[in-house]
Amino acid sequence: MEFFNKAKAVRLKSHLGKYLIADKDEETVRQTHNNGSSRRAWWTVELVEGKSHVIRLKSFNGKYLTASDDAFLLGMTGKKVLLREASSSNTAxxxxxxxxxxxxxxxxxxxxxRKYLRANGGTPPWRNTVTYDVPYRTATQSxxxxxxxxxxxxNNYDDVEVEEHLSMEEEEDIESVSCPRMVRLRSHHDKYLLADEDEESVVQDRNGLVRNATWSVELLEEANVLRLKSCYGKYLMASNMPFLLGMTGxxxxxxxPKRLDSSLEWEPIREGFQVRLKTRYGQFLRANTGLPPWRNSITHDIPHRTSTQDWILWDVDVIEIRVPSPFRPRPRSAPVEALHSPPTIEIASPRRNKKSSSFDFDSGLVMxxxxxxxxxxxxNKKEEIDDGEEELSFMFKGSGVEELKQRLKxxxxxNDVVICSHNPLNGQLYPLRxxxxxxxxxxxxxxxxxxSLSEVLK
Structure with missing residues (x-):
């Protein structure tokens, strides 16, 4: 809150690296990869008299960021965030x-x-939208x-003139050109996807430094899908062969193949800072664990059990990044040029820096x-999992359990606590050592x- 007490106006950047902007219809808001120099990305901060802990955010057109009662999609929990004129009624x-x-x-x-301003990712109609909601799934906490x-x-914010030199079409083009050339895929089990030396099968392994852990990315922008090619020049393919007879994977x-068909195509779907890779037939690239023959195997499947939901989540480490051709904006006058480079104080996310090792296929680099x-x-002692219960979070730079315990204390x-985690196989708690x-x-x-440790671990 102290930051907002000092700032007259701010830009808000989501976990996707996109700015919150007031749309041209002067009614809706969305996210964009525009560099934030547009006045539509600037929000005037207004403190609320008698309520030192809250603010209002006013767009360049004088309307306020408003949590409406309109559902974003029927049957879904998120509600629309809109631009509205100030009103004495329903000030909340x-x-x-x-x-x-x-x-x-x-x-x-x-x-x-207890709902929060939320930047949505994924496929349309969610992509680039902004709602307010409670993130019930762990993958959407960020x-x-x-x-x-x-x-x-x-002081006179309304008099600030900025040329909006990117059309919506140009913005979409810029969003689509950032794609890694080489990546490593790391599973939920902290193992890398490897092309086996037999040049036919794929497996998981903890060693991500070998050359067969790298995959070339071929982006099919028109279809919003990609292909992954191994170091042996072969594509990652979702076959029709069952992994085990009688099993779904x-x-x-x-x-x-002689013809590059849809079995080689994977649709990346963002889940927080990770991705799921979906086949054209609705199944997902899945990293298995357990006893042989499941251990270290890779299948494509739909995880029906809650305990295996995370098995289709992948971290993506970028090895080499394509450098997009420079975009040339239309000429601007000198005063506007100055406005496009205002001195800023950025409260930067530690997940985002220019030396990134992770990539999000939907919206550029996840730093x-x-x-x-x-x-x-x-x-809660009985350790009943409540999907609606909110998790708190912080950035931690240590590596030891004792350090983490001290921070959590x-x-x-x-004062006297034990740090536990859930076993991904059976969902039971176990103490970290x-x-x-x-x-x-x-x-x-x-x-x-x-x-209450003994009671919780029963």
């Missing part, structure tokens, strides 16, 4: 409570209840996190910095008071 819909989250990011909680950039403005292999996100909640105010998982993967933990 114009009010947003900034909450610092993790490494200097914020969540904006609506004045109408969708309500925003980076804040201060904008230097004169089918084999994923390397193949180079990973040092450290990992820790999502936590305090045990400070955050929760509890000594070291955290490698490679700074994000973690979801449960803080259990020592006095």
């Amino acid at each position: 819909s114009f009010e947003w409570e900034p909450r610092t989250e993790g490494f200097q990011q914020i969540k904006l909680k609506s004045g109408k209840g 969708w309500i996190l925003w980076n804040v950039e201060a904008v230097g403005l004169d 089918k084999k994923v292999i390397q193949n180079l 990973k910095g040092e450290g990992r996100m820790i999502y936590y909640r305090v045990s 400070n955050d929760t105010g509890l 000594l070291h955290l998982p490698p490679n700074n993967i994000d973690m979801h933990v449960v803080v259990v008071p020592s006095s």
Whole structure:
């Protein structure tokens, strides 16, 4: 909140690296990859008299960011965020409570209840939309996190003139050109997708430094899908061969057919900072675990059990990035040029820096910095999982359980606790010992008071 007390105007950047803008119809809002120099990306901060913990955000056209009662899609929980004129009635819909989250990011909680401003990803109609909602799924927890950039403005904000030099078509073109040339795919089990030396099968392995852990990306922009080619020149293919007779999963292999058909095509779907890779037939690339022959195998399937939902999530490490041809904006006058480079104070996400090692196929680079996100909640003793229960989170740069325990003790105010995690196979809790998982993967933990540990672990 202190940041908003000082800033006259701000830009809000979502976890997708896109800015929140007031759309041209002066009624709706959306996200864009535009660099934020457009006045539609600038929001004037208004403090609310008598409510020191909330703010209002006013767009360049004088309308306020508003949590409406209109459903975004019938049957879905998210509701529309719109632009509205100030009104003395229902003032809560114009009010947003900034909450610092993790490494200097914020969540904006609506004045109408425990719902948050949310930047949606995925396929249309969700792509680039903004709603307010409670992220019930773990994979969408980061969708309500925003980076804040201060904008230097004169007192008369309405008089600021900025040429909007990118049309919507040009913006979409810019979004589509950023694609990695070579990637590594890391499964939920922290193993890499490898093209086996037999040049036919694919497996998982913890060693991601070998050449057969790298995959070339061929983007089919018209269809919003891609192909992945192994170091042996063969494509990752969703075959029709069952992995085991009587089981639903089918084999994923390397193949180079004479005709490049849809079995080689994968649709990337963003899930927080990870992706799912969907076949053209609705199944997902899945990293299996368990006893042989399942251990380290790869299939394509639909995870029907809750405990296997995460098996289709992949982290993507970029090895080489295509450099897009430079975009040449239309000429601008000198005063406007100055406005396009205002001095800014950026509250940057640690997940986003220019030396990224992770890629999001829907919306450009997902930047990973040092450290990992820790999502936590305090045990309710019976340890009944409530999808509606909100997890808190922060950025953690340590590697030891004791370090993490100390941080959680400070955050929760509890003195004697045990840090636990859920076993992905059976969903049961187990205490964490000594070291955290490698490679700074994000973690979801449960803080259990020592006095109730035996009861929780029953």
